[in-house]
Amino acid sequence: MVAGVSAGSAGDVEAAVKKTEIIVSAAASLQDSLDKIAVQYEKQHPEIKLVFNYGASGTLQKQIEQGAPADLFFSAGDKQMNALVDKGLIADHKALLKNQLVLVVPSDSNTKLTTITDLTAPAFKKVAVGQPESVPAGQYAQQSLTAKKVWDTLQSKLVFAKDVRQVLSYVETGNADAGFVYKTDALTSKKVKIALTVGGHVHKAINYPVGIVKDSKHPAEAKAFYSYVQTTAASSVLTGYGFQLAK
Numbered sequence: 282m283v284a285g286v287s288a289g290s291a292g293d294v295e296a297a298v299k300k301t302e303i304i305v306s307a308a309a310s311l312q313d314s315l316d317k318i319a320v321q322y323e324k325q326h327p328e329i330k331l332v333f334n335y336g337a338s339g340t341l342q343k344q345i346e347q348g349a350p351a352d353l354f355f356s357a358g359d360k361q362m363n364a365l366v367d368k369g370l371i372a373d374h375k376a377l378l379k380n381q382l383v384l385v386v387p388s389d390s391n392t393k394l395t396t397i398t399d400l401t402a403p404a405f406k407k408v409a410v411g412q413p414e415s416v417p418a419g420q421y422a423q424q425s426l427t428a429k430k431v432w433d434t435l436q437s438k439l440v441f442a443k444d445v446r447q448v449l450s451y452v453e454t455g456n457a458d459a460g461f462v463y464k465t466d467a468l469t470s471k472k473v474k475i476a477l478t479v480g481g482h483v484h485k486a487i488n489y490p491v492g493i494v495k496d497s498k499h500p501a502e503a504k505a506f507y508s509y510v511q512t513t514a515a516s517s518v519l520t521g522y523g524f525q526l527a528k
Contacts, residue, residue, distance in 0.1 A: 300330040301502050304350050306341040307333060308357035308417070308489065309444040310380070310463045314522040315355070318515050322506065329502060337444040339415030345370055351494045352503035357445070357463075358417035362490040372500075373507065374492030376527035378519060381464040382421045382484060385452050385473040392458070394476040398429050400438070400459060409440045409451040409460035418445040421484040422461035428483040449473065463487070465523040488527065 307315055312335050319331040334341065334351065342361040345351050346368065354371065356362040357380070365371045384400075386392055392404045400408050411419030419441070426432040440457050442448045445466055451457040453472040460473075467475050481487075491510060497503045509515055516526055 300328055301499055302330045302332050303352045303499060303502055303506055304332050304334060305353045305355065305506070306345065306349075306351040306494075307335055307353075307355035308338045308341070309335045309446045310357055310418070310466050311335070311355055311489070312446070313469050314465070314519050314524065318510065318518050321514065321518070322509055326505075329506070331506070335444075335446075337411065337416040339417070340443075343415075345494060348496075350498070352497040352499055353491065353507060354494055355489065355491045356417070357487070357489055358420065359486075359488050359490060360420070361417070362492055365492070365494075370495055371492040372495045372497075373504065374490055375511075376488050377491045377510065378489035379525040379527055380487040380489065380523075381481070381525075382418065382425065382461060382479040382487060383464050383467050383475045384459050384477040384479065385449070385462055385467050385470075386459050386476045387452060387455055388472055388474045390458070390474070390476075392476070394459070396429070397425060397477065397479060398431050400426075401431055401434055405438060405458045407440050407451075407457045408435060408438045409442055409448040409457035411445050411448055411461070412441045412443065416442070416444055417487070418448065418461060418463060421479075421487060424484040425461075425479050463523075468523045489524070 338356040338361040410422045413419040413423040445462050448460040449462050449466050452460040493503050493507050
């Protein structure tokens with residue numbers, strides 16, 4: 282009996298050792314959709330183990346520049362991908378998705394928003410945004426507030442977050458009265474509601490490019506997953522979470 286258990290365990294260990302790990306550095310806003318895609322992909326490719334490193338696109342960009350292991354990079358902004366392409370650190374890459382910037386408030390909030398300039402009202406004591414230096418959603422929020430001439434006015438109210446999921450968490454827990462997130466993030470939570478969709482004319486286009494890291498230790502396997510996320514099967518998951526496909 283014990284010997285049988287040992288043999289089974291050894292077999293499991295052996296099977297685990299044979300898996301090729303593909304490290305995917307991806308924008309935090311992609312977590313739910315990519316986790317679901319990974320389940321599908323690993324079922325079809327039992328020899329592959331997808332390991333995700335989720336965070337702010339700017340932070341992930343810096344990690345790749347500093348030589349951190351990564352096979353694929355999913356960015357929530359063109360800026361971060363272009364910086365890596367310019368440095369010769371990305372091989373194949375393409376625009377994959379688009380998203381929308383929205384303002385969320387707690388689901389039980391009665392405050393009304395008709396324009397982002399309403400954030401200057403006393404009802405909004407704390408407004409959460411991603412750090413503009415590293416979080417694309419924070420950059421888009423800054424561009425929008427600057428275009429409406431209230432970025433400086435709101436400085437005392439702003440609460441900065443390390444990524445867009447932290448912004449969502451601040452609003453969910455009542456630590457912020459409103460926050461700038463992507464539509465896709467807002468749709469994952471029952472604790473917030475979309476109070477306003479920010480017009481696309483006040484910020485740069487929200488594009489999500491994907492690229493293969495040139496120093497990938499498993500370029501063939503990385504390319505296979507890169508191709509998979511462009512298939513109809515993967516696209517249906519992504520659009521199901523509120524993303525739009527890039528033309």
